[in-house]
Amino acid sequence: MTLRLPLPDGTTPRVLVLEPGPRASETVQALLDQGARVDVRCAAPDARLRDLAGRHLIALRTDADLDLSAYDVVLRDPLREQGVELSPSSPSPATTSGHVVLVGGGPGPLGLLTLAGLDAIRSADVLVCDRLAPLAALEQARPDAEVVHVGKIPRGEFTPQEQINQILVDRALAGxxxxxxxxGDNFVFGRGGEEWNACVEAGLPVTVIPGVSSSIAVPGLAGVPLTHRHLTQGFVVVSGHVAPDDARSDVDWDALARLGLTIVVLMGVAALPVIAKRLISAGMDPSTPAASIADGGMTSQRQVRSTLAALPGAAAEQDIGAPAVTVIGPAVAALLPQTSV
Structure with missing residues (x-):
């Protein structure tokens, strides 16, 4: 779906999507990628629409008597009839020519998807997609391609990894x-290794198209360098999904506090207060510059900069939610602020 956006006078268009279907997230993200402000009218929004609203990417409207004249474009979701089953299909034992391509889509904006990734999308028979993938790229898919959403919404809709693996295997075994x-990238906390192994164990060929990792892209989009001469000579990327005080954590947070490197934390929004406290107790200066950036590259991108000690409170005040990237280290404050033009 391509609209002539922005408007001729340069203003940001307001778009209302009516009758959203099970693939409404693709419609929404295609509009967002063209610079629109999007409202969705839906009496009973599904988990994906609620997720988009929670990330400030759309506004959900449930009132039936909306003033349509307030919008520049009003459209019915063109994908509303194109739902798909999430259950695995039955493989065809007679066909073995299928294969799997693991595509890293980057942090979300279509412009940060690689050309090789876009070519793979265009040639796919089946697309198995995460919620943070560049869903606007699905407009480039073949009309007959099957789209299967298998997102994992924090504390919400969740497709087990074993089911995802089986979907990949069954569809590929069917040719x-x-x-x-x-x-992001399949192999940076993307569980791409598990998907690779499941396919190889089933005798299927697998290829990988790397993606731009959010661990690097999101700080860059926010003007936060991970290294800077005379300040730091490296960076380390860790998962904050499991808090430092959790028995399941195998990250040596005490060692990280002493490395003198920039620390990049993915999936660490909920555990941020515990992470900051642990690093400080291990010897990191509480005044170390730190930043958290949510929805990097999207229209709802927002960030907060503070000291390590104050960052958790500041992030909560600024409604920094998942997905977010946290960066800790002197390089966070290395760049001069740009002057307003």
């Missing part, structure tokens, strides 16, 4: 070209 489209 399909299956593209697994993920946000």
């Amino acid at each position: 399909k070209t299956v593209v697994r489209l993920k946000g």
